[in-house]
Amino acid sequence: QITLKESGPTLVKPTQTLTLTCTFSGFSLSSSGVAVGWIRQPPGKALEWLALVYWDDDKRYSPSLKSRLTITQDTSKNQVVLTMTNMDPVDTATYYCAHSTTTIRHAFDFWGRGTLVTVSS
């Protein structure tokens, strides 16, 4: 049974760095073809893809946010961490992590429940 759970601060101040952790179970990020990604959704708005890390530590980032994002994996802890620098109120959103594999051409088939991050002074 694959599960993912996001954790991190619910409130950050403008210009601060956000660090979110995705803790997962039911799969190994060391297995060939597996990936974990981050997607966010501002209140009442559309989904926005942020980043993805593959089993071989290859990484992909949203071009518009690449300079602010870092995604890392800790296979020993079954965790993927996303950091986003220089937070702004427009970054207020629910942040989701999700599981993906090459079998489904890297769609996201299992999602966490999401964590709402508010950016405000």
Place this chain on the structure above:
Amino acid sequence: QSVLTQPPSASGTPGQRVTISCSGSSSNIGSNYVFWYQQLPGTAPKLLIYRSDQRPSGVPDRFSGSKSGTSASLAISGLRSEDEADYYCAAWDDSLSSPYVVFGGGTKLTVL
């Protein structure tokens, strides 16, 4: 503004067939598979379609996907009240040196 274009809303009556469109370009839909997600109010998205027309196990065959050129569609037949949700298309985009995923702006489906 989203890279993939979807109508903001769609509607239908129970039992009806509804289609939601998704328009992109040669660098995304035109050269890659399309994914569709369903998001019920207050919940995380759920994968409905991958590889443009494949359903994960557990997704009813009332849901079907298709792709032609730089456009894709999600069809829902035998519409039910529980289908009322937001629907998003997505695809990988190869326009830059490093591929990335793009989403549509979402379509809110109302079951009348």
